[in-house]
Amino acid sequence: MPARKESPTRLATRRRIVDAAIKVVGESGLHEASVRTIAREAGCNEAVIYHHFDSKNAMQEEVFAEVAVELADSRRRSTQGESDPRAFIRIWIEESYRFYDERPNAFAYTLLAFPSIIDIAADPYTENSRLFESSITALHPPVGRRLDLTPVAFSAFRAAVIGPPRDIHAGVLEGPALRYAEPVSKIAEAILLPPLA
Numbered sequence: 001m002p003a004r005k006e007s008p009t010r011l012a013t014r015r016r017i018v019d020a021a022i023k024v025v026g027e028s029g030l031h032e033a034s035v036r037t038i039a040r041e042a043g044c045n046e047a048v049i050y051h052h053f054d055s056k057n058a059m060q061e062e063v064f065a066e067v068a069v070e071l072a073d074s075r076r077r078s079t080q081g082e083s084d085p086r087a088f089i090r091i092w093i094e095e096s097y098r099f100y101d102e103r104p105n106a107f108a109y110t111l112l113a114f115p116s117i118i119d120i121a122a123d124p125y126t127e128n129s130r131l132f133e134s135s136i137t138a139l140h141p142p143v144g145r146r147l148d149l150t151p152v153a154f155s156a157f158r159a160a161v162i163g164p165p166r167d168i169h170a171g172v173l174e175g176p177a178l179r180y181a182e183p184v185s186k187i188a189e190a191i192l193l194p195p196l197a
Contacts, residue, residue, distance in 0.1 A: 014052045016042040021063045026105025026169075030113045033060070065123075067110045071099055072127050076135075085139040085147065085193060090185040092132060093161055097177035100165040112166050129154070136192070145193040153191050160187045 006014075020041035025033045035056050039046045053059035078095040082088045100107040133149060141147045164180040167173040173180075 010052075013042075013044065013048060017044070017049055017052055017059070018063050018066065021059060022067065022105045022109045025113055026108040064110055067103075067106045068127050070106070071096075071110065072131050074099055075128065076131060079135060083139060085136055085141055086185075086189055088136055088139060089188050089192065090181065093185050093188060094178065094181045096161055097165065097181050100168070101176040101178055104165070104169060107165055108169055111162055112169060129158070141193055144196055146196050148192055148194055157188050157191050160184055160191065 017038065020038045021033065024037050024041055028037075035046050035049055038059075039049055042049070049056075049059065053062065075092055075095050079088050079091050082091060096107075133154075136147065137149065139147075161184060164173055164184060165177050168175045168177055
């Protein structure tokens, strides 16, 4: 049996629900993301949400996956063809911050919500990290440097990248995030491309 074609109205309603979930989590945190609150923000009743998603968890996971894939695709496009690992790191961070500046609640939904909205072993959660790792390991470190992707180095790199958007979102730093790309890139280079021992 062929798949049912989604009507424009159904697609628009689903989009409103997804946008509402992103907004509620991004602005108020995961603890405020009840189905009732999301439905109110989307301008529908709770039954409509369950018509589009099997459960609240299914909705959260699908929204997370959608945003994670969108972020991975934008990072992949922006770094494609880059052969210098330092430039790759800078472009990756610039694209991350551009994404935050354009869609702060979507960024917060996937990268700032704690605890994570989905299982940290799930593919959407690890997609961007796997993309970064596979892309940068294909490049040659600069002369006199080595690539350090040990778990602690990669954790420190992720923390450095997420720090400014997290603090902007919390009102601690002034935006836009893109203004912090250059200094954070230098920090990231020091973490991931240390001198040869």
